[in-house]
Amino acid sequence: MSRHRPSGRPSGAGGPWPSAGYTKASPFATLLIGNRLLSLPGSQKEVRRFAFDTRGGELAYEAGDALGVWPANGSELVAEWLAVTGLDPDKSVSVPDAGEIPLGEALRTRLDIARITPDLLKFVAERTGDRDLKRLLRPDNKGELAKWSWARQAVDVVGAFPVRASAAEWVGVLKRLQPRLYSISSSPLAHPGEVRLTVSVVRYTNDLDRERKGVCSTYLADCADDGPVPVFVQRSPHFRPPADPATPMIMVGPGTGVAPFIGFLEDRRARGHTGPNWLFFGEQREATDFYYREELEAFRSSGHLDRLDLAFSRDQRNKVYVQDRMREHGPRLWQWLQDGAHFYVCGDAARMAKDVDLTLREIVAAQGGLDDDAAAAYVKQLAADRRYVRDVY
Numbered sequence: 001m002s003r004h005r006p007s008g009r010p011s012g013a014g015g016p017w018p019s020a021g022y023t024k025a026s027p028f029a030t031l032l033i034g035n036r037l038l039s040l041p042g043s044q045k046e047v048r049r050f051a052f053d054t055r056g057g058e059l060a061y062e063a064g065d066a067l068g069v070w071p072a073n074g075s076e077l078v079a080e081w082l083a084v085t086g087l088d089p090d091k092s093v094s095v096p097d098a099g100e101i102p103l104g105e106a107l108r109t110r111l112d113i114a115r116i117t118p119d120l121l122k123f124v125a126e127r128t129g130d131r132d133l134k135r136l137l138r139p140d141n142k143g144e145l146a147k148w149s150w151a152r153q154a155v156d157v158v159g160a161f162p163v164r165a166s167a168a169e170w171v172g173v174l175k176r177l178q179p180r181l182y183s184i185s186s187s188p189l190a191h192p193g194e195v196r197l198t199v200s201v202v203r204y205t206n207d208l209d210r211e212r213k214g215v216c217s218t219y220l221a222d223c224a225d226d227g228p229v230p231v232f233v234q235r236s237p238h239f240r241p242p243a244d245p246a247t248p249m250i251m252v253g254p255g256t257g258v259a260p261f262i263g264f265l266e267d268r269r270a271r272g273h274t275g276p277n278w279l280f281f282g283e284q285r286e287a288t289d290f291y292y293r294e295e296l297e298a299f300r301s302s303g304h305l306d307r308l309d310l311a312f313s314r315d316q317r318n319k320v321y322v323q324d325r326m327r328e329h330g331p332r333l334w335q336w337l338q339d340g341a342h343f344y345v346c347g348d349a350a351r352m353a354k355d356v357d358l359t360l361r362e363i364v365a366a367q368g369g370l371d372d373d374a375a376a377a378y379v380k381q382l383a384a385d386r387r388y389v390r391d392v393y
């Protein structure tokens with residue numbers, strides 16, 4: 001799944017190592033050196049911690065940055081695509097930036113054969129003349145199209161509406177495979193030779209009884225140790241632990257949103273920063289989904305993490321979320337903000353980040369004795385001062 005972040009070329013500014021200039025267009029080929037399951041048997045999710053070799057820091061990054069990963073399509077998906085299109089993998093095709101390469105190679109490493117795009121649907125509708133598909137593509141049928149496309153991939157479209165087209169025509173219709181961005185889950189000060197990620201691996205069976213996979217997460221989980229993986233660092237200059245050693249830090253990171261905060265905590269400890277740290281973490285079940293339990297409990301018992309508030313949503317009849325824990329500790333949270341705390345949120349943008357934002361305003365209003373407008377202005381000022389920073393997707 002792609003992540004939306006501010007764009008920007010890696011600059012290396014402020015990092016302990018000079019940037020070697022690796023970019024999306026000119027990535028760093030490195031080896032996967034760690035692939036550990038974080039979710040436990042019985043979990044509804046497969047969450048893994050991946051680690052890549054930075055060759056002693058040659059791939060420079062800071063806690064809070066994101067790592068771009070160029071994936072390859074799985075061999076089963078490529079085989080399925082070849083089967084539904086009836087094409088020869090050895091046929092040479094011309095691909096922008098890659099020149100003449102065999103179609104099989106283009107499908108594996110250059111072309112997006114998973115995502116259903118408007119161009120693909122239009123091409124298939126024109127070639128097949130299929131009336132059902134044409135009806136689905138009418139502007140007033142957006143909802144129905146979204147429902148039809150849910151949990152399906154491009155190969156399901158071509159499977160449902162068989163099209164005969166040349167290899168060159170397919171190359172013209174398919175989009176280029178793109179890198180995925182993941183929040184970095186380590187500090188280079190704690191792990192000088194590694195960069196780590198926390199990734200939810202996407203696998204499901206769709207309504208056509210086809211097993212489908214997230215392209216990049218399953219590439220990392222299943223295939224990336226076959227050879228070098230092209231990666232690059234995307235800087236997030238505003239998503240950093242506080243520069244001041246004594247500033248308090250509040251982090252809200254349910255699910256894989258915990259990723260950058262492991263890096264933040266490692267970073268502050270490595271720098272000897274003693275400002276208080278507070279983490280809100282939530283997931284479905286404590287027994288199977290408490291990622292980084294050992295690390296977080298060790299931070300907690302050493303006193304590096306002053307507060308760890310947990311919200312396991314499915315361990316009781318009523319859902320409990322991170323924002324419920326924030327509300328329970330409203331007075332203390334307000335006190336930390338008054339003491340200059342930075343407030344960070346990472347994870348799901350669609351629902352969680354909105355609800356956490358609302359709860360923050362409610363706490364500010366209730367504890368600060370402010371009306372809604374004044375509370376909104378307080379929170380707006382926090383963001384303007386870069387004390388309220390989010391990495392949501």
Ligand code: NAP
Nearest residue numbers: 200254255256282283284313321348349350351352355393
């Ligand atoms: P996640 O699905 O965000 O779940 C982590 C925890 O957050 C769970 O305990 C979940 O509870 C809880 N949660 C659900 N709704 C919440 C809300 N409104 N406020 C606060 N907490 C809430 O974690 P993830 O597995 O890391 O997510 C992986 C990816 O899926 C992310 O990219 C995320 O953006 C995406 N996602 C998107 C949606 C969406 O509708 N846009 C939904 C889920 C996930 P319950 O699941 O028990 O309710």
